Amino acid sequence: MFENLKKTIEVIAMMPVSEERKEILKSLVAFIQKKADEGERINLNFICTHNSRRSHLSQVWAQVMSEYFNIKNVFCYSGGTESTAMFSKVAETLRNQGMEFQQLTHTDNPVYTVKYAQNAHPIICFSKKYDDAFNPVSDFAAIMTCSNADAGCPFIAGAAQRIAVKFDDPKSSDGTQEMNNVYAERSLEIAAEMYYVMKSVQ
Numbered sequence: 461m462f463e464n465l466k467k468t469i470e471v472i473a474m475m476p477v478s479e480e481r482k483e484i485l486k487s488l489v490a491f492i493q494k495k496a497d498e499g500e501r502i503n504l505n506f507i508c509t510h511n512s513r514r515s516h517l518s519q520v521w522a523q524v525m526s527e528y529f530n531i532k533n534v535f536c537y538s539g540g541t542e543s544t545a546m547f548s549k550v551a552e553t554l555r556n557q558g559m560e561f562q563q564l565t566h567t568d569n570p571v572y573t574v575k576y577a578q579n580a581h582p583i584i585c586f587s588k589k590y591d592d593a594f595n596p597v598s599d600f601a602a603i604m605t606c607s608n609a610d611a612g613c614p615f616i617a618g619a620a621q622r623i624a625v626k627f628d629d630p631k632s633s634d635g636t637q638e639m640n641n642v643y644a645e646r647s648l649e650i651a652a653e654m655y656y657v658m659k660s661v662q
């Protein structure tokens with residue numbers, strides 16, 4: 461992994477995860493553990509309303525932490541109840557925390573590659589609906605990262621399991637002096653929980 465990212469993960473490793481959040485994350489740990497025990501592909505689809513902030517942060521950090529803890533066959537995706545664009549501050553935040561971004565397209569909904577190690581396959585990020593052809597169509601965990609998506613999607617076709625792991629939206633800080641700090645904190649919070657999840661898998 462890139463040196464700056466490893467330094468960020470050293471900080472993340474020291475961040476506490478509350479007992480309440482561990483209880484919420486228990487179902488996600490169990491899903492991954494079962495698939496790992498059976499030697500099956502582990503598909504995780506992180507879903508939020510606009511697929512612009514929390515779902516992308518969750519997708520990227522889950523993939524990074526699965527690699528960090530050497531959990532094989534983990535494939536992370538994201539989607540929304542509608543597509544918009546990955547918010548630029550998300551890319552900036554993850555870049556500041558040690559990852560490398562490349563913008564492949566210059567449209568209203570850009571496609572980015574995210575690298576966390578020199579020779580690792582890049583993570584592909586762009587906004588899309590949760591059932592977009594890019595995402596798995598069956599046997600995946602649908603991880604609902606916001607209450608609006610959880611309430612707005614009573615049924616996710618093809619999901620083997622639906623798991624609610626909700627995070628506060630950093631969008632509330634957009635345009636304020638606290639914006640950079642809020643996005644950095646939310647990213648690290650999500651990273652700490654994905655660290656805990658992947659560390660818990662045996």
